[in-house]
Amino acid sequence: MTITKYIGMDVHKESISIAVMNSTGKLVMECVIETKASMLLQFIDGLRGDVHITFEEGTWAAWLYDLLKPHVSEVVVCNPRKNALLKDGSKSDRIDARKLAELLRGNHLKPVYHGEQGLRTLSIACAGIQVYAPRHRSEWLGRISEAGVRRRAEHCYEQLDVLRLLRQQVRRDLLLESKKHQAWRLLGLIPGIGPIRAALLIALIQTPHRFRTKRQLWTYSGLGLETHDSAQYRVVEGQLQRSKKPVTLRGLNQDHNHDLKDIFKGAATRASSSRGPFHDFYEHLLAQGRKPTMARLTLARKIAAITLIVWKKEVRFDASYLKLQAA
Numbered sequence: 330m331t332i333t334k335y336i337g338m339d340v341h342k343e344s345i346s347i348a349v350m351n352s353t354g355k356l357v358m359e360c361v362i363e364t365k366a367s368m369l370l371q372f373i374d375g376l377r378g379d380v381h382i383t384f385e386e387g388t389w390a391a392w393l394y395d396l397l398k399p400h401v402s403e404v405v406v407c408n409p410r411k412n413a414l415l416k417d418g419s420k421s422d423r424i425d426a427r428k429l430a431e432l433l434r435g436n437h438l439k440p441v442y443h444g445e446q447g448l449r450t451l452s453i454a455c456a457g458i459q460v461y462a463p464r465h466r467s468e469w470l471g472r473i474s475e476a477g478v479r480r481r482a483e484h485c486y487e488q489l490d491v492l493r494l495l496r497q498q499v500r501r502d503l504l505l506e507s508k509k510h511q512a513w514r515l516l517g518l519i520p521g522i523g524p525i526r527a528a529l530l531i532a533l534i535q536t537p538h539r540f541r542t543k544r545q546l547w548t549y550s551g552l553g554l555e556t557h558d559s560a561q562y563r564v565v566e567g568q569l570q571r572s573k574k575p576v577t578l579r580g581l582n583q584d585h586n587h588d589l590k591d592i593f594k595g596a597a598t599r600a601s602s603s604r605g606p607f608h609d610f611y612e613h614l615l616a617q618g619r620k621p622t623m624a625r626l627t628l629a630r631k632i633a634a635i636t637l638i639v640w641k642k643e644v645r646f647d648a649s650y651l652k653l654q655a656a
Contacts, residue, residue: 332351332352332377332378332379333351333352333378333379333381334349334350334351334357334376334378334379334380334381335349335350335351335352335381335383335430335431335433335434336348336349336350336380336381336382336383336430336433337350337383337384337425337426337427337428337429337430337431337432337433338382338383338384338393338426338429339384339385339422339423339425339426339429340364340384340385340387340389340390340393341364341422342364342388342389342456343363343364344361344362344363344364344422345361345362345363345364345369346359346360346361346422346423346425346426347359347360347361347362347372347426348423348426348427348429348430349376349430350427350430350431350434352434354431354434356427356430359423359426359427360372361422361423364389366396369393369396369397370396370400373397373400373401374400379402380400380401380402380403381401381402381403381404381405381433382397382401382403382404382405382433383404383405383406383407383429383430383432383433383438384406384407384429385406385407385408385409385412385429386406386407386408386409386441387409390406390441390443391443393406394406394443404443405433405438405440406440406441406443407429407432407438407439407440407441408438408439408440408441411438411439412428412429412432412438412439455469461489466486469482470482470483500525503525503528504524504525504528506528507524507527507528507531507532510531511643512527512531512537512640512643513527513528513531514527515639515640515643515644515645515646516530516531516636516639516640518639518645518646519596519632519635519636519639519646520596520600520603520605520606520607520646521595521596521597521598521599521600521603521607521632522592522596522632522636523596523599526592526595526596529588529592530589530592530636530640533586533588533589533592534589537636537637537640537641538641540637543630543633543634543637546633546634546636546637547630547633547634548582548585549585549586549589550585550586550589550590550592550593550633551581551582551583551585551586551587551589551590552581552585552590552593552626552629552630552633553581553582553585554580554581554582555580555581555582555583581626593629593630593632593633593636594625594626594629596629596632597611597625597626597628597629597632598625600628600632601624601625601628606648606651607628607631607632607651610628610631610651611624611625611628614627614628631651634650635650635651638650
């Protein structure tokens with residue numbers, strides 16, 4: 330009797346987590362392998378029976394589909410937006426692989442179309458930024474054996490060169506326009522903000538008087554803390570009393586301006602790694618036992634609060650604001 334196997338793969342740049350289930354839903358194998366063609370084919374060759382494989386649509390999906398299609402009975406590239414089960418419960422690479430295998434076995438996946446094999450042969454590991462450098466382009470292009478794919482890669486390089494020139498022109502235009510606003514010079518003096526972020530702040534916020542308090546700006550910028558409180562009152566000796574149970578934090582607010590959040594988080598990252606009052610403030614938070622991610626978040630909130638002070642009062646940045654404003 331033919332043994333049917335259902336394989337779920339959680340694919341990443343350097344590794345793939347694999348879960349193998351049989352037709353009854355029993356997990357018969359789990360492993361993690363390197364994201365390489367030779368490793369994948371070696372794994373598939375070691376399996377017996379009617380093999381069905383699934384993984385989510387993503388950067389590696391086209392390459393994986395072409396690689397595995399000739400060696401198994403079925404390859405299902407599924408739509409991650411339709412996999413509600415993956416968002417339920419705990420999450421890890423191993424758990425996601427198991428869930429994908431179970432969904433495949435139950436025929437609950439929404440497939441994404443992938444065409445015939447052999448239309449995509451570009452698959453070169455290129456971590457880092459060296460692949461974009463002009464002096465290394467010949468080396469990278471030389472690794473592509475298929476002429477059509479190499480030609481498309483050349484066009485991508487040409488497009489990148491044009492965009493770099495356009496980016497410089499847009500940068501000059503942005504700075505030229507932003508210099509017309511008095512607040513631009515003041516905001517640019519805040520450590521971590523600089524001329525470009527100052528220009529973007531003016532474009533996105535327009536006027537600081539939209540925000541009565543710093544907390545309103547935090548919420549608008551995605552730096553506000555969401556809390557959860559339930560069963561706030563209880564009956565004690567026949568009287569209603571407010572519960573002393575502490576309010577629990579649920580993370581940062583989700584409904585916000587993503588561009589502003591990027592500005593303040595980017596400013597915090599820059600300021601925390603450069604000499605100055607913000608760096609000292611960040612180091613003090615670490616010395617108190619704060620995790621680096623939480624320390625940078627606190628610094629981002631501090632920078633947002635100081636931005637509001639400088640802009641509203643039309644004053645230069647002063648390190649004393651670090652003590653006056655809580656974040």
